[in-house]
Amino acid sequence: MPPRPQWRPKRPIFLRTPCPRHLRFTSTTTGAPELFDVVCVGGGPAGLSLLAGLRSNPSTSHLKLALIEAQDITQPPRPVAPGSYSNRCSSLTPSSAAYLQRIGAWSQLDRSRVQPYTHMRVWDGLSSAAITFDPPSTSPIAYMVENTNLTTALSSLITSLGGVHTFSPARVSHIGHGPTTPTHDLSSWPTLSLSTGATLSARLLIGADGAASPVRSYAGIPSRGWDYGRVGVVASLRLSSDSAPKTAFQRFLTTGPVALLPLPGPYATLVWSTTPERAARLRGLSGEDFGACVDAAFRLGMVDIDYLHTMSRGQVEEVAWRKKHTAYSEADMPASVEAVQDGSVAAFPLKMRHADTYISNRLALVGDAAHTVHPLAGQGLNLGQADVAALVDVISDAVSTGGDIGSTLVLEEYVARRWGANHAMLGVCDKLHKLYSAEWGPLVGLRSLGLRAVDKLGPVKGFLMRQAAGM
Amino acid sequence: MTVNLAIPRTSSVVLRLTRQCQCAVRANPLAGQRTFSVLNRPTPNYEGHVPLTPIERGALAISSAIWCFFDPTRADLIAALGEATAQPFPITRLRDAMLRSPTGRRILRDRPRITSQSLNLPYLRSLPANTVGRNYVEWLDREGVTPDTRSSVQYIDDAECAYVMQRYRESHDFYHALTGLPVVREGEVALKAFEFANTGLPMTGLSIGAVATLKKAERERFWSVYGPWAVRNGLQAEEVINVYWEEELESDVEALRTRLGIEKPPDLRAMRKAERERRKRERQEREAGLRS
Numbered sequence: 001m002p003p004r005p006q007w008r009p010k011r012p013i014f015l016r017t018p019c020p021r022h023l024r025f026t027s028t029t030t031g032a033p034e035l036f037d038v039v040c041v042g043g044g045p046a047g048l049s050l051l052a053g054l055r056s057n058p059s060t061s062h063l064k065l066a067l068i069e070a071q072d073i074t075q076p077p078r079p080v081a082p083g084s085y086s087n088r089c090s091s092l093t094p095s096s097a098a099y100l101q102r103i104g105a106w107s108q109l110d111r112s113r114v115q116p117y118t119h120m121r122v123w124d125g126l127s128s129a130a131i132t133f134d135p136p137s138t139s140p141i142a143y144m145v146e147n148t149n150l151t152t153a154l155s156s157l158i159t160s161l162g163g164v165h166t167f168s169p170a171r172v173s174h175i176g177h178g179p180t181t182p183t184h185d186l187s188s189w190p191t192l193s194l195s196t197g198a199t200l201s202a203r204l205l206i207g208a209d210g211a212a213s214p215v216r217s218y219a220g221i222p223s224r225g226w227d228y229g230r231v232g233v234v235a236s237l238r239l240s241s242d243s244a245p246k247t248a249f250q251r252f253l254t255t256g257p258v259a260l261l262p263l264p265g266p267y268a269t270l271v272w273s274t275t276p277e278r279a280a281r282l283r284g285l286s287g288e289d290f291g292a293c294v295d296a297a298f299r300l301g302m303v304d305i306d307y308l309h310t311m312s313r314g315q316v317e318e319v320a321w322r323k324k325h326t327a328y329s330e331a332d333m334p335a336s337v338e339a340v341q342d343g344s345v346a347a348f349p350l351k352m353r354h355a356d357t358y359i360s361n362r363l364a365l366v367g368d369a370a371h372t373v374h375p376l377a378g379q380g381l382n383l384g385q386a387d388v389a390a391l392v393d394v395i396s397d398a399v400s401t402g403g404d405i406g407s408t409l410v411l412e413e414y415v416a417r418r419w420g421a422n423h424a425m426l427g428v429c430d431k432l433h434k435l436y437s438a439e440w441g442p443l444v445g446l447r448s449l450g451l452r453a454v455d456k457l458g459p460v461k462g463f464l465m466r467q468a469a470g471m
Numbered sequence: 472m473t474v475n476l477a478i479p480r481t482s483s484v485v486l487r488l489t490r491q492c493q494c495a496v497r498a499n500p501l502a503g504q505r506t507f508s509v510l511n512r513p514t515p516n517y518e519g520h521v522p523l524t525p526i527e528r529g530a531l532a533i534s535s536a537i538w539c540f541f542d543p544t545r546a547d548l549i550a551a552l553g554e555a556t557a558q559p560f561p562i563t564r565l566r567d568a569m570l571r572s573p574t575g576r577r578i579l580r581d582r583p584r585i586t587s588q589s590l591n592l593p594y595l596r597s598l599p600a601n602t603v604g605r606n607y608v609e610w611l612d613r614e615g616v617t618p619d620t621r622s623s624v625q626y627i628d629d630a631e632c633a634y635v636m637q638r639y640r641e642s643h644d645f646y647h648a649l650t651g652l653p654v655v656r657e658g659e660v661a662l663k664a665f666e667f668a669n670t671g672l673p674m675t676g677l678s679i680g681a682v683a684t685l686k687k688a689e690r691e692r693f694w695s696v697y698g699p700w701a702v703r704n705g706l707q708a709e710e711v712i713n714v715y716w717e718e719e720l721e722s723d724v725e726a727l728r729t730r731l732g733i734e735k736p737p738d739l740r741a742m743r744k745a746e747r748e749r750r751k752r753e754r755q756e757r758e759a760g761l762r763s
Contacts, residue, residue, distance in 0.1 A: 301567075303570045303571060306571075307571060307576070325630070325631045327629070
């Protein structure tokens with residue numbers, strides 16, 4: 001009788017060697033892996049902010065840090081023409097701005113391309129209910145920043161602080177467990193093999209690599225949620241006038257919210273969540289017709305907006321006619337669109353995802369790798385920054401008390417601080433999206449009543465503003 | 472040193488208040504109904520517009536409904552009832568139905584009016600017998616009416632909705648030509664039932680109450696034949712408000728009916744005539760029987 005194969009106990013899920021199909025690349029191991037305290041996969045706002053935060057914090061500035069980014073961030077950014085803005089912009093809340101200021105990144109931003117705004121107007125597409133935010137103090141509600149401006153500022157900060165080994169451009173070809181050498185037992189250390197041939201072992205591996213995070217797949221952490229069946233159409237627009245005070249406008253149409261956020265000068269960025277078919281129609285329109293559709297989205301009734309999406313051209317004239325016969329107050333509307341920046345109209349699919357947990361042994365997720373949210377409240381990047389602030393705190397506490405920064409005992413504090421708060425924000429944004437997608441008469445009446453009530457109740461409005469600002 | 476005590480005169484105060492209300496009404500026509508009173512009417516939104524408070528509107532609706540139930544020849548009261556009951560939802564729904572259709576949108580842009588000047592009646596008389604225009608002008612001549620007998624819309628606040636109501640009123644005669652229903656009380660009730668199922672205006676639904684004033688035989692015919700026909704066709708047909716009548720004058724009536732999805736109802740005039748003949752015959756037989 002052939003000998004039975006020896007039964008080996010299965011490793012716990014967080015220690016198992018991963019290798020889902022999509023990660024099975026050729027691994028090249030040349031010599032012993034280089035050891036790092038923190039390896040951050042992903043050079044987006046979350047990853048860069050984390051490394052900058054660790055370097056600028058005195059208790060963690062001695063840690064050996066590495067950054068792995070697939071795109072080449074070592075090159076200086078291409079100069080942009082004045083009046084030309086990237087179509088991927090984010091609204092930074094005061095708490096994110098405060099964190100960036102604390103780590104020293106705020107001064108690195110190109111401030112001429114940052115637009116603080118002090119007023120916000122949000123209203124319903126089916127009724128005339130509206131809520132306006134105009135804080136009594138001069139502190140802004142949020143700051144509109146191009147994503148490239150932020151990442152460039154963080155990169156420059158990291159370069160000026162030094163001490164971060166940057167592997168860019170480099171892709172992670174394999175993540176596994178480290179070898180056991182005569183001097184080190186790296187069997188619990190995540191070890192990465194890069195496309196450049198380098199291998200790194202991390203005391204703590206940070207996954208800041210976006211919604212389809214390979215680090216999260218490696219850890220075997222499920223991410224639950226759903227697709228909204230909507231896409232976000234973004235564009236950079238030039239408006240007919242530069243309005244003061246700078247106001248953010250958002251209208252909840254039945255297909256999704258359309259938001260026009262102010263940029264410096266007579267420019268604005270558009271985020272329009274709509275169905276994929278309508279997004280395809282919008283992207284096929286000429287610049288003038290697209291601008292007319294944006295104007296219509298804020299001013300006209302849903303019947304007209306639906307009809308405009310059935311036309312392949314001629315929206316300019318149609319919207320001009322309908323504006324004369326629709327009752328609205330021009331003073332409450334954003335300035336009309338004069339031109340669309342060439343090539344700035346793009347679309348990205350919208351979904352909600354939340355990872356079951358943010359940590360594993362010697363592994364933590366931040367930013368979009370941990371959660372993806374609907375853009376209607378402008379929270380996506382800010383949740384990531386709050387994650388980073390909490391993680392930097394947790395790491396610095398661990399270092400000051402002599403803890404192992406990669407152990408789940410230390411990292412659980414990070415989950416405790418962030419998971420619940422993120423889940424609540426994801427939930428609220430999801431329910432708002434569902435509430436404002438409804439067309440049933442009584443529900444529209446109820447939500448309009450609720451919106452008007454919140455608009456009149458100062459304390460409630462103040463509470464909601466503080467929650468959205470991350471305070 | 473003189474101090475300029477500029478005490479505003481009453482008339483300028485009233486003017487200012489009226490202007491404020493006008494701004495409120497312009498911003499949202501429905502908001503005007505809450506902020507104005509009998510002494511403080513807003514300015515009209517279009518020529519002939521008479522803004523009403525909700526109480527006035529309710530009183531107009533009730534009183535005109537009662538009066539034209541007893542005297543259905545009062546077309547002006549029927550019109551007033553229609554306008555008083557059409558706001559805010561039914562007329563808006565009808566306007567949105569026009570906005571959803573490309574033809575309806577063209578009608579709203581062009582705003583054609585059906586008057587004896589805009590329609591060339593002698594030309595319509597010369598058209599072939601199966602055309603919409605010829606049917607329409609024959610109907611006008613038979614009933615002895617002109618397109619100018621329709622009253623203007625007064626009580627609808629939004630100018631565009633007022634045009635939609637006017638268009639509906641002026642197209643009513645074309646609906647007679649389209650369906651072939653005569654202008655006798657029975658035919659009008661059947662047509663109103665069809666219009667209610669198709670346009671949803673409350674006045675057309677209330678007009679079905681005139682069934683109570685019909686003779687027994689007519690009532691039976693309504694419930695068994697014309698009522699079901701009206702409901703079935705009104706619901707399944709296209710919106711008749713979206714028909715650009717000025718462009719359909721030379722179309723074949725049957726072809727238009729097929730395009731809209733309307734079945735031709737049984738010929739009411741023929742049925743009534745047959746009914747009259749039958750009764751006359753019975754009466755003659757009865758008299759002959761008594762004499763002999």
